[in-house]
Amino acid sequence: MTRILLVDDDTHLLRALRINLTARRYEVVTAADGTTALALAARTPPDLAIIDLGLPDLDGVTVVEGLRGWTQTPIIVLSARDSEAAKVAVLDAGADDYVTKPFGMDELLARIRAALRRATPGTDIAVITTADFVLDLAAKRLTGSSGEPVRLTPTEWHLLEVLVRNRDKLVGHRQLLQEVWGPAYETETNYLRVHLANLRRKIEPQPARPRYLITEPGIGYRFTA
Amino acid sequence: MTRILLVDDDTHLLRALRINLTARRYEVVTAADGTTALALAARTPPDLAIIDLGLPDLDGVTVVEGLRGWTQTPIIVLSARDSEAAKVAVLDAGADDYVTKPFGMDELLARIRAALRRATPGTDIAVITTADFVLDLAAKRLTGSSGEPVRLTPTEWHLLEVLVRNRDKLVGHRQLLQEVWGPAYETETNYLRVHLANLRRKIEPQPARPRYLITEPGIGYRFTA
DNA sequence: GCGGCGCGTCAAGAACACGTCAAGATTCGC
DNA sequence: GCGAATCTTGACGTGTTCTTGACGCGCCGC
Numbered sequence: 001m002t003r004i005l006l007v008d009d010d011t012h013l014l015r016a017l018r019i020n021l022t023a024r025r026y027e028v029v030t031a032a033d034g035t036t037a038l039a040l041a042a043r044t045p046p047d048l049a050i051i052d053l054g055l056p057d058l059d060g061v062t063v064v065e066g067l068r069g070w071t072q073t074p075i076i077v078l079s080a081r082d083s084e085a086a087k088v089a090v091l092d093a094g095a096d097d098y099v100t101k102p103f104g105m106d107e108l109l110a111r112i113r114a115a116l117r118r119a120t121p122g123t124d125i126a127v128i129t130t131a132d133f134v135l136d137l138a139a140k141r142l143t144g145s146s147g148e149p150v151r152l153t154p155t156e157w158h159l160l161e162v163l164v165r166n167r168d169k170l171v172g173h174r175q176l177l178q179e180v181w182g183p184a185y186e187t188e189t190n191y192l193r194v195h196l197a198n199l200r201r202k203i204e205p206q207p208a209r210p211r212y213l214i215t216e217p218g219i220g221y222r223f224t225a
Numbered sequence: 226m227t228r229i230l231l232v233d234d235d236t237h238l239l240r241a242l243r244i245n246l247t248a249r250r251y252e253v254v255t256a257a258d259g260t261t262a263l264a265l266a267a268r269t270p271p272d273l274a275i276i277d278l279g280l281p282d283l284d285g286v287t288v289v290e291g292l293r294g295w296t297q298t299p300i301i302v303l304s305a306r307d308s309e310a311a312k313v314a315v316l317d318a319g320a321d322d323y324v325t326k327p328f329g330m331d332e333l334l335a336r337i338r339a340a341l342r343r344a345t346p347g348t349d350i351a352v353i354t355t356a357d358f359v360l361d362l363a364a365k366r367l368t369g370s371s372g373e374p375v376r377l378t379p380t381e382w383h384l385l386e387v388l389v390r391n392r393d394k395l396v397g398h399r400q401l402l403q404e405v406w407g408p409a410y411e412t413e414t415n416y417l418r419v420h421l422a423n424l425r426r427k428i429e430p431q432p433a434r435p436r437y438l439i440t441e442p443g444i445g446y447r448f449t450a
Numbered sequence: 451g452c453g454g455c456g457c458g459t460c461a462a463g464a465a466c467a468c469g470t471c472a473a474g475a476t477t478c479g480c
Numbered sequence: 481g482c483g484a485a486t487c488t489t490g491a492c493g494t495g496t497t498c499t500t501g502a503c504g505c506g507c508c509g510c
Contacts, residue, residue, distance in 0.1 A: 084329040091335040096343065097322065098336075104309040110316040111323075118321065118343060140395035140444065153497060154443035189456085191499080197458060208458085217456065217507085378486055414467080415489075422469060433469085442467065442496070 002116065003027040005046035007037040007063070008078070009056055017050070020105055026112075034058030038066045046073055048116055050108075051095075053079040053086065060086075061093045068094035074115035078103070128164060130212065130225050132205050137161060142203070155180060156199050163213065163223035172220040196221060227341065228252040230271035232262040232288070233303070234281050242275070245330055259283030263291045270407045271298055273341055275333075276320075278304040278311065285311075286318045293319035295408045299340035303328070353389060355437065355450050357430050362386060367428070380405065381424050388438065388448035397445040421446060 004026045008014045014030055021028045029046060031037035034055045041049065049067060053060035064075055077090050080101045087098050097111050126137040133150065134143045140157060142150045152160065158180045163171060176192060177185050185191065196215075200207040214222045229251045233239045239255055246253045254271060256262035259280045266274065274292060278285040289300055302315050305326040312323050321343075322336050351363040358375065359368045365382060367375040377385065383405045388396060401417060402410050410416065421440070425432040439447045 084332050087329075087332050088335040091332075091339045094342075096339060098332075104312075107309050107312050107316075107323075110313040114316045114321060117319075139393055140441070141393070151441075155498075157444065188499095190501090193457060193459085194499085197460095200458095215457075380487075413488090416487090418468060418470085419488085422471095425469095440468075 001025065001027045002048070003029060003044065003046045004112070005037065005041055005049040006030045007032075007034065007050065007055065008052035009033060009054075010052065013052075016105075017108075020109070024109065032056075034063040034066075037063060041067060041071070045071060047119070048074045048076070048112060050076045050078060050112075053077060053081065053090070060090050064090055064093040064095050072119075074119050076108075076111060076115060126164075128167075128225060132211075133203050135160075135164065137164065145205075150202055152199075152202065155195055156202070159195055160199060160203075160223075163221060166223070168222065168224050170216055170220055170222045176220060192221070226250065226252045227273070228254060228269065228271045229337070230262065230266055230274040231255045232257075232259065232275065232280065233277035234258060234279075235277065238277075241330075242333075245334070249334065257281075259288040259291075262288060266292060266296070267407050267409045270296060270404070272344070273299045273301070273337060275301045275303060275337075278302060278306065278315070285315050289315055289318040289320050295403055297344075299344050301333075301336060301340060353392075353450060357436075358428050360385075360389065362389065370430075375427055377424070377427065380420055381427070384420055385424060385428075385448075388446060391448070393447065393449050395441055395445055395447045401445060417446070 004021055006014060006017055006021070006028055007030070008017070009032050011032075014032075018028045018030060029040060029044060031040050034057050037049075037051070037055075051060060051063055055063065058066075060077060060079070064077070067073065067075060074097075075095045076097045076099060077095045078099050078101060079086065082100050091098055096115050099108060099111060128135040128137075132145050136142070142152060144150050159176070162176060162179045173189050173192060174186050177188060181188070181191065196213060197207070200210050200213055204210050204212060212223060212225065214224055216222055229246055231239060231242055231246070231253055232255070233242070234257050239257075243253050243255060254265060254269065256265050259282050262274075262276070262280075276285060276288055280288065283291075285302060285304070289302070292298065292300060299322075300320045301322045301324060302320045303324050303326060304311065307325050316323060321340050324333060324336060351361060353360040353362075357370050361367070367377060369375050384401070387401060387404045398414050398417060399411050402413060406413070406416065421438060422432070425435050425438055429435050429437060437448060437450065439449055441447060
């Protein structure tokens, strides 16, 4: 779950924000001043921070700098004062966004989504490790049991990708052919036979007795780890 | 130089922005409507886009979506209308920031800096040292094994930058062409062949047996240290 | 036991992708 | 406006990959 650190000394606003954010299924952590905010962030690093200016103890810029010293988590600054110099200072200190009070809740939520979207570009980290090889789909890298790289041709990658994405699930001939070669090749099952054989020769310890690329006669193939 | 695409049908504002941005040493490209903006971006991909809502031809959301279809370049939206629904729509479409007119120039500049800062997270891993060269992405400096400087052309830099940012990851032909030349050049794989060859001639000890710029036949290229 | 069917294997030709080179076109600085 | 650097474009040789057809084996129903 996404954790949001909320820093504000206005109890009412804090309450309103907490309710709204919790309803959107964010995990909310609150602090009423800068010092406890920094301590809290260090202990349980948030995925995003919302910081009100005009805290009782620390300057907003100080808090932002304190966070930016060790984390790149998105920071959204709230403020009642609409001074342009303050905006520039806090943005240049490392804040990602600056919202002037009063603001609409929907707008703030949209800005939160935008900031979080930027922060997590690649969530699909798919690495499959077996006794005989390591498969990194994102980096398109395959290494054998002794650490040597294994080279696959484009169609072999494509084929393996489809099978691995449907791990442990049976993928029919038609679906496989459609996804790799296109809808016009739905019936060319010999393509599958040839390329599956090549794949097995590269990743199976005993290509004749496949452990990972299983044939389901008459139906399709299945990848299993 | 950092290139900013400026889309607005208000000639006065366009002029004022262009002057201010140029003074800050940004390269400015302008368009007066959404269609030419998208075409322009496709031909010369910008590092940041500033888009005014209320363009004569296309909806702001459409323009943002058109860009987001192929690039993650930061997008800042300007608008006179202060409707919250519009803000939410365009932010959720993929815009990074939303500034309401009238705005202070200093604030906009600060928001531009913030957006650009986020877009280049590779500043912390900017120096790559290998047995054959030292590469400093931030300073755009490349030195050979004996300490002599190596000169790269703009496209060579761009190409190397994309590959190094995705270090150890395989970057497909399409992605590479899109990021360096723009989506209109998706199929010009010979560009890659030529420029990769030039790059290798400059940084590989044995250009015919590349150690760092690995080609994955039929798929793309990979930088590895 | 027999024949059909699906599967794995193999090999050869066609098609494709890559690296390389060189000549025009374009851009940029002076 | 000129010259140099850079980028685009086309062509060619080489190596790899894909397609295509043929063959044998094992399983299953008959």
